[in-house]
Amino acid sequence: MDPNKIYNGTINIGTYVDRDYFKNKVNKVSHEIKTADGKTATVPLEVIFDGLDIHPGLGEVSVYGKKTIDNSDGSSDIAWATVINKVKVEMNDATVYISPDKITGVKPEYRVPGDNQTEWNTLGIKYDENQAYVINPDTIEVYEVDVFDSMGYSKGKQLVKGTDYTVDQSELNPHAYVINFIGDYASTNKQFVIEYGGKVPNTQNIGSTTTDSLVAYYEGKRVDSRYYGYDYEHPINIVWNAADINFNNSSITGITSEDITGSVTVVHIDASTGKTLKAEDYVVDSQGQPLHDVEQGTPYTTKSENFEGYRFTTMGYNSDPATGEVKQGLQRVIYLYVPTEAKKGNVDVTYVAEDGTVLEKTSDVVKDGKVGSTYETTQKTFDGYKFKRMGEFSADATGQVEEGTKHVVYVYTKNPETPVEKKGNVDVTYVAEDGTVLEKQVM
Numbered sequence: 001m002d003p004n005k006i007y008n009g010t011i012n013i014g015t016y017v018d019r020d021y022f023k024n025k026v027n028k029v030s031h032e033i034k035t036a037d038g039k040t041a042t043v044p045l046e047v048i049f050d051g052l053d054i055h056p057g058l059g060e061v062s063v064y065g066k067k068t069i070d071n072s073d074g075s076s077d078i079a080w081a082t083v084i085n086k087v088k089v090e091m092n093d094a095t096v097y098i099s100p101d102k103i104t105g106v107k108p109e110y111r112v113p114g115d116n117q118t119e120w121n122t123l124g125i126k127y128d129e130n131q132a133y134v135i136n137p138d139t140i141e142v143y144e145v146d147v148f149d150s151m152g153y154s155k156g157k158q159l160v161k162g163t164d165y166t167v168d169q170s171e172l173n174p175h176a177y178v179i180n181f182i183g184d185y186a187s188t189n190k191q192f193v194i195e196y197g198g199k200v201p202n203t204q205n206i207g208s209t210t211t212d213s214l215v216a217y218y219e220g221k222r223v224d225s226r227y228y229g230y231d232y233e234h235p236i237n238i239v240w241n242a243a244d245i246n247f248n249n250s251s252i253t254g255i256t257s258e259d260i261t262g263s264v265t266v267v268h269i270d271a272s273t274g275k276t277l278k279a280e281d282y283v284v285d286s287q288g289q290p291l292h293d294v295e296q297g298t299p300y301t302t303k304s305e306n307f308e309g310y311r312f313t314t315m316g317y318n319s320d321p322a323t324g325e326v327k328q329g330l331q332r333v334i335y336l337y338v339p340t341e342a343k344k345g346n347v348d349v350t351y352v353a354e355d356g357t358v359l360e361k362t363s364d365v366v367k368d369g370k371v372g373s374t375y376e377t378t379q380k381t382f383d384g385y386k387f388k389r390m391g392e393f394s395a396d397a398t399g400q401v402e403e404g405t406k407h408v409v410y411v412y413t414k415n416p417e418t419p420v421e422k423k424g425n426v427d428v429t430y431v432a433e434d435g436t437v438l439e440k441q442v443m
Contacts, residue, residue, distance in 0.1 A: 006260060009305070010410040011440065014177050014257060017047055018152070018154030019049070019064065019148070019151055019153075020148075020150075020151045020152035020153065020154070021152070022047050022049065022148075022150045022152065022357050023148040023150055023152065024049075024149050024150065024363075025048065025049050025050065025052075025149040026046070026047075026048050027046065027048070027049075027150070027184040028044070028045070028046050028436055029044075029045050029047075030042050030044050030045065031043050031045055032394060035302045040362065047150075049149065049150040052086070052149070052151065053130050055122075055132055055237065055241075057241065058086070058241060059087035059089060060084070060085060060089070060215055060233060060237070060239045061082060061083070061096070061121030061145075061213050061214065061215040061239050061240065061241050062082070062083045062084070062086065062192045063080055063082045063083070063098075063211060063212070063213040063240055063241050063242065063243045064080070064081060064083075064151070064243045064255060064296060065078065065081075065211075065243060065244075065245040066068070066079040066080060066081045066092075066195070066197075067079040067197075068245060068247075074202045075083070075199055075200060075201050075202060076196060076199070076200045076247070077200075078133055078197055078198060078199070078200055078209065079139070079195065079196070079197035079198055080098075080195070080197060080211050080213075080243070081153075081193055081194070081195050082096065082098060082193065082194040082195075082196075082213040083145070083147055083151055083153060083191075083192075083193050084096065084191065084192040084193065084194065084214075084215055084285075084353060084410065085147075085189070085190065085191050085192060085394045086147040086151065086191060086268055088161065088189045088190070088191060089189060090187070090188075090189045090215040090218075090219060090220075090234060091187070091188055091189065091215075091218075092182075092186065092187045092217055092218040092220075092222065093181070093186060093187075093217060093218055094180075094185075094188075094215060094216070094217040095123075095178060095179070095180050095181075095211065095215070095216045095217070096122075096178070096179040096180075096181075096213060096214065096215050096216075097170065097176055097177070097178055097212075097215075097216075097240075098135065098140075098176065098179070098194065098196055098211065098212070098213050098368050099125075099128060099131050099135075099170070099173060099175060099176035099177075099179050099211065099212045100131045100132065100134065100175050100176070100209075100210070100211055100212075101127040101128060101129060101130055101173060101175055101176065101200065101212070101216075102127065102128050102129055102130050102210055102212055102242055102245070103125055103126065103127060103212045103214055103240045103242070104123050104126045104127065105125075105126045105311065106123050106124055106214075106238055106240075107123075107124035107126070107151075107234065108120045108122065108123050108124055108238075108284070109121045109122045109124055112315035120236060122171075122172070123214075123238065124172075125170075125172055125176075125214065126342070127172070127173050127176070130210060131175050131199040131200045131208050131259045132200060132208075132209035132210065133199060133201075133209050133211075134175065134198045134199055134201075135175065135176075135177060135196060135198040136196075136197060136198045136199070137167060137169070137177055137196075139195070139196050139197040140167055140177065140194065140195075140196045140197070141158065141192050141193060141194070142158070142159040142160050142161075142165050142193070142195075143155040143157065143159065143160075143192065143193050143195070144156040144157045144159070144190055144191065145191050145192060145193045146189045146191065147193075151192070153193050153232060154382065155193065156343065159192075161213050162252055162355065163183055164181070164182065164183050164184065164185050165179050165180060165181050165182060165185065166178075166180045166182060166326055167179055167424075168180075177196075179194060181242065182324055186341070188312070194213070197233070200247075201271040203438065206247060207246060207247060208244045208245060208246040208247060209244060209245055209247070210242055210243070210244040211242065211243055211244075212240060212241070212242045213240065213241055213242075214238065214239070215238075215239055215240070216236055216237065216238045217236070217237055218232040218234065218235075218236055218237070218287065219232070219233070219234040220232050220233030220234035233384060237273060237414065250285045250420055251315045251383060251436065259296055260296065260328045260379060261293045261295060261296065261326075261328070261415065262291075262293075262294065262296050262298075262326040262327050262328050262329055262330070262331065263282060263291060263292045263293055263294070263329075263331070264282065264283040264291045264300045264320070264326055264330075264331045264333065264336070265280050265282050265283065265331070265333070266280070266281065266283050266302045266332075266333040266334075266336045267280035267281075267283060267332065267333070267334055268304075268305060268307070268337065269316070269334060269335070269336055269337070270336075270337055270338075270339070271313060271314075271336040271337060271338050272338055272339060277307045277310065277337060278305065278307075280332075283300050283301075283302055283333065284298075284335075284439050285298070286299065286427065288360045295326070296325070296327055296328055297326065298325065298326040299323075299324075299325055299326075300322045300325070300326060300430060301322075302322050302323065302333045302335075304335050304337075305335070307337060309339055309340055309341055309342070310333060310337040310338065310340060311337060311338060311340050312336075312337055313336050313337060314336050315334060315335060315336065316335070316336055318332075318334070319334035320332055320333050321333070322409075324429070325410065325423055330349075340407070341380075342370070342371075343370075343371040343403045344370065344371065344396075344401075344403070345366065345368075345369055345370075345371050345401040345402050345404055345405065345406070346364065346366055346367055346368065346369065346370045346401075346402050346404070346405040346406070347364070347365040347366040347369070347375045347377075347395070347405070347406055347407075347408065348362050348363060348364050348400060348405065348406075348408070349362070349365050349366060349377045349407075349409075350362040350363075350365060350391075350402065350408070350409050350410070351382070351408070351410045351412065352378060352391075352406065352410070352411060352412070353385060353411070353412050353413065353414070354388065354411060354412070359380075359382045359385065359412060360380065360382075365377055365408065369401040370401065371400075371401055371402060371403050372400055372401065372419050373401045373403055374398070374399070375398070375399060375400070375406075376398045376402055377395070377397045377398065377408045377410075378397075379410060380398070380410070383402060384411060384414060384415055385412040385413065385414055385415055386415045387410060387412055388409065388411055388412055388413045389411050389412075390408075390409060391407075391408075391409025391410070391411050393407070393409070394407065394408055394409040394410075395407060395408050396408070397410075
């Protein structure tokens, strides 16, 4: 079914087991399936093909359905496989009949009456009128095969029509066809498959459709015959087998021709404030085309981006998957980010003498500055001192702020070339003979 169409009605789901996948009579495998909660479950599966044990004739001819394809007009294309000579007997002048009508019996007519008859004019195949589909002769193909115990097969050489076999419409039934092995395959013990198909006009009116295959051949060596010039050691062997395909009669009542497309957008959001870090826009494909009203099933891919001061944290709780396939309608991919903590740094400066005298106490140059920003300090002058060097563990006088604290230390030494002025004081006091202070002056 087309995912871009709307179908009205109900559909019944069945299970199909491919004989070509299971090669053995008894097959035990395990399959992993996704459950509704997104987990994976391992399911054991055992498939047993015991039909050959029950019906040995299947070793000579076995027919089964290979494929059905439902069409919008209610019809179905159907394919069949007729497996011949699983048991590898020597088959001479083998003839295969394929028919959409069920074979009810055979009544051969021989060329020469009498005992030990083998050469026939006609097999006298009898049919009922249960035809539900029409064989398309253009689909008939013949291959050499390796037949599995499941009665499935792997194909080898394809036979050439007109050289290795002929195809004729049956004279007895206009719906049936006759395949005769000729040339190098007129006498053979190889295994074959005949693949063919046709159309079921309206599956809603039937529950199943049937096909029949019949093989007729001689066994033994060819010998001279007084009746017809040659004969075979053993009489003719005729085996036929039928198969049907059941239709589930799903009630598909109509199909809307309008294409149902989908779109995918992506948006990047600050989870702490709801602020949009990058405007919502359509996701683009590998060719740079926006995924806007495109066919369902188109793959898409998105990824988180880098925003200064932010880091990606998670997808939005109602976000569609970061990578997936376009579905009907609009899908929104939501990336959430949180602010990153700003890194800060400090710088201070101190001026000291070599003897430990603090010439100017420590002061801040930068306080809680942005990491990576620049700072500058200056060399100052102090009386009686001259600059000698930066402190042993001092940061650079000029540089960039780093996380943590940088200490810039200027170290000075006394300057002997600068005289130090010596100072003193003189005072005068006037007193009486009895010691009374009359006046005191400070000069």
